[in-house]
Amino acid sequence: MKYVKEYRDPDKVQGVLQAIKRLGKILIIKKDRPIKLMEVCGGHTHAIFKYGLEELLPPTIEMIHGPGCPVCIMPKGRLDDAIAIAEHPAVIFTTFGDAMRVPGSQFSLLQAKAKGADIRMVYSPLDALEIAKVNPDRQVVFFAIGFETTAPSTALTVLQAESAGIENFSLFCNHVLVVPALEALLSNPDLQLDGFVGPGHVSMVIGTAPYQVIAQKYHKPLVVSGFEPLDLLQAIWMVLQQLADGRCEIENQYTRFVQATGNAVALEAMQRVFQVRDHFEWRGLGDIPHSGLKMRPEYAQFDAEAKFILPHRQVADHKACACGEILKGLKKPWECKVFGTACTPEHPIGACMVSSEGACAAYYKYGRLSLETKAKPTPVATSFVGIRS
Known part of the structure; x- marks a missing residue:
């Protein structure tokens, strides 16, 4: 198999791990504590655990999991707004499957569906547009969530709806931006971070240039990474090498897909359809200025927030939930x-x-928790056969 197993080669993994361990020993002497690196993307978090990478890393390196899951950062109030739209009798509400079971203040979209709301899972906004075409007597709303990764496909769907003259399609727009979230994290004095493993999919769209503020203003290195084991380990090594050299730069490990300037077509579509909100609430992070997208006024006909009366409530998380x-x-x-x-x-x-x-x-x-020891969880499943620790 070309270009998959090459990124999972056990011997190469061991070589990179040894280099990481050497740098970790040097850096822990300087810092007198473990080096804390945040992988921003939720896809990276799952890859790290799927392949058992956290167990392979030396104790001198601690991976911190960031807010790169678009479903996870959705506050309960916005979910309540989505449910309010979905419960409208004239609406077919469409959403990605991940959002179906996320609890709102009272219940989830899945539970709203069980109560009779017409809520349908789709794989892309184009699926929602097709539903609108075959149901001209119903309002079809797409629950638009995600970072810059998914925003272009949503924008292109709106442009297609405009071109086709489809008037019963709209978005409940909850797209968010990654760099303002990183700035919010770096402004938190309680969080000590030494560097970032940057998101791969987002960077395919926006490129690497927007991250320069992280290096220039906050003096933290960031390396954009792919999703295979060797991608992630190499990106971690690159961040550590910057720290050892006293450098603070934005680097790109994922060169086979990510370019400095990003994807011009995707960025143009986003710019045409969306504009930046003054404020947007994130679960756990609170209100972050200029961190969300909304529809431009000229596309108000496709804006569900303009079509429906919404509760717009701020709802606190469950007290037991962290x-x-x-x-x-x-x-x-x-x-x-x-x-x-x-x-x-x-x-x-x-x-x-x-x-x-x-x-x-x-x-x-x-990586299920050992309740007896309260220690770092040990992976109980992995598909990465052949790695030697």
């Missing part, structure tokens, strides 16, 4: 007192346990 602290990197999932007991993927209390990119879901699936 999703907010986990998304901020202040806690690990196994430090939440309901993790794996009252909160499971089948019966989630918090969003981090629901999404396929959520940190709690990754810990639950690949």
Whole structure:
């Protein structure tokens, strides 16, 4: 197999691990504590646990899980708004599957569906547009969530709806931006971070240039990474090498897909359809200025927030749920007192346990907590056969 097994080669993994261990020993003497690196993307968190990478890294390196799961950062108030739209009798509400079971203040979209709301799971906004075409007497609303990764496909769908003259299609727009979230994290004095493993999919769209503020203003290195084991380990090594050299730069490990200037077509579509919100609420992170997208006035006909009256309430998270602290990197999932007991993927209390990119879901699936020792979870499943620790 070309270009997959090459990124999972056990001998190459061992070579990179030895280089990481050497740098870790040097850096821990300088820092007098473990080096803390945040992987921003939820896909990276799952890859780290799927392939057992956290167990292979030396104790001098600590990986912190960031707010890169678009479902997890959705506050309960926005979910309540989505449910209010979905419960309208004239509406067919469409959504990605990850969002179906995320609890709102009273119930989830899946429970709203069970109560009679016409809620349908789709794989892309184009699926929602097709539903609108065959149901001209119904309003079809797409629950638009995600970072810059998914925003272009949503924007292109709106442009297609405009071109085709489809008037019964609209978005409930909850797209968010990654760099303002990183700035919010770096402004938190309680969070000590030494560097970032940057998101691969987002960077395919926006490129590497927007991250320059992280190096120039906050003096933290960031390396954009792919999703295979060697991608992640090489990116970690590159961040550590910067720290050892006293450098602070934005580097790109994922060169086979990511360019400095990003994807011009995708960026143009986003710019045409969306504009930046003054404020947007994130679960756990609170209100972050200029961190979300909304429809431009000229596309108000496709804006569900303009078509429907919404509650627009701010709702606090469950008191027992540590999703907010986990998304901020202040806690690990196994430090939440309901993790794996009252909160499971089948019966989630918090969003981090629901999404396929959520940190709690990754810990639950690949690294269950040892309740007896309260130690770092040991992976119980891995598809990365052949790595020697």
